[in-house]
Amino acid sequence: MRILPGFEPFSFQGKGDEGVLLIHGFTGSTTSIREWGEYLAKSGYHVESPRLSGHGTRWQDVNRYRVEDWLLDVEDAYHLLKSRVRTMYVxxxxxxxxxxxxxxxxxxxxxxxxxxxxxxxFYPHPLLPLVPILRFVLPSVPAISSDIKDPNIREIAYDRTPVNGVYQVRRLQKMVSERLSQITQPLLIFKSREDHVLPVSNVEKTISRVSSSVKEVIWLENSYHVATQDYDKHIIFERSVEFLKRIGGHHG
Structure with missing residues (x-):
């Protein structure tokens, strides 16, 4: 199976015994987070970033997979990374x-x-409640990709949004939401003030329901949804490393 350029999984060697499992988005590619991964590796972290099932071939393939497949993808990458580090971040x-x-x-x-x-x-939409039925008769809708403020950057992503894929994301949202209170780990959230794909309300809903004692939010003022490729990307890179070093201890 040929993988389209930009969708390939990547693995970077760090210098210490800490690793970051780095995960791309729905219909997106590993290119959207690759520069972030490179920055983490240069900062001493081992990095593993899987290609999610159905991504990197054609958009129709996303409709063939379920949320359980994506969870297996990240679980496999997690164990691969865990085999070479002692401390794990995600x-x-x-x-x-x-x-x-x-x-x-x-x-x-x-x-x-x-x-x-x-x-x-997701943002409220009148068709969202119908997705469980629509997915059987409507294969795709227009793409949600490349929400980037910088006009010189284009996200490598599918040009259609698979409807059964949306249904699977909705299933994952429900699964995660029901268990948010179980999360006790330190949490850092970056959120774009202007995000045309996902609402800012996700921040408060997450912060208010996790059980973490360390919960931090950094607002991005000059980026849209794919902020890891946008004007504020270096804020994400630098502040995420600062956060991880503070939590895990400085690299020698």
Whole structure:
């Protein structure tokens, strides 16, 4: 199976014994978080970033998979990373952030969580309640990709949004939401003030329901949804490393 350029999984070697599982978003690619991963690796962290099932081939393939497949993808990457580090962190963009929360719920040994514009809930839409039925008759809708303020950057992502994929994300949202109170790890959330894909209400809904004693929010003033490729990306890179070093101890 040929994987489209930009969707390939990546793995970076760090210098110490700490690792970050880094997860891309729905219909997106690992390119959206690759520069972040490179920055983490240069800062001493081992990094593992899987390609989620159905991504990197054609959009129709996303409709063939379920949320359980995506959870297996990140679980496999987690164990691969865990085999070479002692301390684990998890981070993600959009649905990748939702999967990061799911991993933190499942693995309390994960030491901290970093989210960028995570997909706890969608914007209200009259068709959303119909998605469980629509997915059988409507394969896709227009794309939600490349919500980037910088006009010189284009996200590598599918040009259609698979409807059964949306249904699976909704299932994941419900699964994660029901267990949010189980999360006790330190949590850092980056949120764009202007995000045309996911609402800012996701921040308060997450912060108010997790049981973490450390809960921090950094607002991004000059980026849209794919902030890891936008004007504020270096804020994400630098502040996430500062946060992880504060939680885990400075690298020698």
């Amino acid at each position: 981070a993600g963009l959009s649905m990748g952030g939702l999967l990061a929360l799911a991993m933190a719920e499942e693995h309390p040994e994960i030491k901290a969580i970093v989210l960028v514009n995570h997909a706890l809930e």
